[in-house]
Amino acid sequence: MPGKDGFIQAYNGQIAVDATAQIIVAHSLSNSSADSTCLIPLTDAVTRNMEGKKAREISADAGYCSEANLAGLKDREISAYIATGQPSARRPEARWADRSPRRCARSSSLADTAVAIVYANNCPNRFSDRLQARGSRQFLLRGLDKVQDEWSLVCIAHNITKLWAVA
Numbered sequence: 001m002p003g004k005d006g007f008i009q010a011y012n013g014q015i016a017v018d019a020t021a022q023i024i025v026a027h028s029l030s031n032s033s034a035d036s037t038c039l040i041p042l043t044d045a046v047t048r049n050m051e052g053k054k055a056r057e058i059s060a061d062a063g064y065c066s067e068a069n070l071a072g073l074k075d076r077e078i079s080a081y082i083a084t085g086q087p088s089a090r091r092p093e094a095r096w097a098d099r100s101p102r103r104c105a106r107s108s109s110l111a112d113t114a115v116a117i118v119y120a121n122n123c124p125n126r127f128s129d130r131l132q133a134r135g136s137r138q139f140l141l142r143g144l145d146k147v148q149d150e151w152s153l154v155c156i157a158h159n160i161t162k163l164w165a166v167a
Contacts, residue, residue, distance in 0.1 A: 001033045011139060011147050014038045015155065016046045016055070021166075023159050025049055029151040031144055035063035040072040057081065134158070 001010040012033060016026040026045035028038060039060060047054045055078050062083040073080045134157075139147045 013151050014042050016042050023162055024155045027155045029148045036066040036069060039064045039069045
């Protein structure tokens with residue numbers, strides 16, 4: 001992955017979390033820095049792991065906002081609360097009007113107060129901060145297969161912690 005000093009060996013962990021119980025219901029890991037390619041496969045993994053029950057809503061940060069993801073979620077009849085991001089400093093001319101119809105519709109949806117509250121309460125960044133606080137900042141193993149196994153253990157440990165707190 002590209003880093004501040006060139007390319008580094010890094011991995012990108014993805015999780016799907018039940019909003020109520022905060023239990024990880026699906027996870028994946030890749031060595032690609034792009035999040036957008038992971039959303040639909042992760043959504044399909046949720047359906048497989050939940051024995052056919054599909055997600056009704058998804059909250060995600062701007063890294064997941066793409067035409068393909070919005071269309072895929074619409075095809076799966078899943079409500080999406082995906083941040084659309086802001087125009088960058090390098091492209092100040094990028095305004096909402098220049099964006100695609102689906103993105104414009106999603107950004108106006110996020111401007112709605114009720115929708116903004118749903119997104120804020122289920123903010124993906126809050127969850128990743130919790131994992132990091134538990135020492136899940138970096139992996140001990142090397143190689144994609146081994147790190148995928150380590151990521152699975154991190155997710156299992158999180159779920160056990162959540163279940164222990166309930167018991």
